[in-house]
Amino acid sequence: MEAHSEELGQGEMSPENLERANINPSTGLATDYLNHFNEVVMLLEMMPDLPDCAGDVLIWQPCDYIQHFEQSNFSEKRLAIKAFDCSPTDLRDALNQTVALIDAEVLSLQALIENAEALSPEILHEIQHRATTFIRPLITQASGIIHGHIPDDAEALEDATQADVDALFS
Template sequence: MDQACSTLGEGMLTAERLTAANINPRTGLATDYLNHFNEVVMLLEMLPDMPECAEDVLEWQPLSYEAHFEASNFAEKHLAIEAFRAAPVPVRRALRDVVATLDTAVCEKQGRLRSAEDVRLIAEQVAHETVEEVRPLIASASAIIHGEAIPDGTEDTEAQDAIDALFA
């Protein structure tokens, strides 16, 4: 599908089709993307009881929204990518900003694990910081995806018109 022709609420991006695919029709985003972060968070939280999880944590790599879906088994991955590209610019920007902070937080923890002489000595602290720092960032990303935290800048008329068209 030609990106220039894609508009939320029209063509292949109707609210009904997006909803059926577990993509928010208002934002054009899918919560499946958060699985990428939830998996590494789970591993980080398990470190105190299972320090061998550090190996799996170190294998984790940041993935953009589009790269996540390109590599996923999500049934409607092409629709998810197309909807993301049609999402209002302020929504995409807000998600990318939160994801950049998430990536940085996880990579910082990876760096600490790599440099630790003994993972067991820092596991409790890393797990605690994950709960305190990373989980709230995932919640922020979720709020953006669900349209509960529409970012500033939605007064951009083109983006607002796209949102309004969905509810007309």
């Protein structure tokens, strides 16, 4: 049997099949991946009211797009992985860059939680603030990328993020 490579919009990856699977037909990317981040951000945002959820925050681990779908119950996970491999390189790169920023910020908040002698109200509100004002916008940016929009300010955002992470550990 001769192997052939499919492209977005053709064969199994027709727009109809991708739409039916909740995969953007023009980008080959699925917003289901963002659930991995939405869950931890929700926990981070709740920490001032529910500090006991710190344990759940600490067990969260970074997970790339392919790993997410390999481990998920997403009904069309095989198609999602295949479509990702066919998605435009600039979109994949932008998504991976944004995800790296999200991962770095969540990991820095995990370090803050682990290294705090006590989770004072000030620390809990700082965690909530960073989740709301930094991670949420990055998730929104990732969603935009999944829908085909590469942000103009991605490089500036990366520089700001690295400065924030550096400041945390200095």
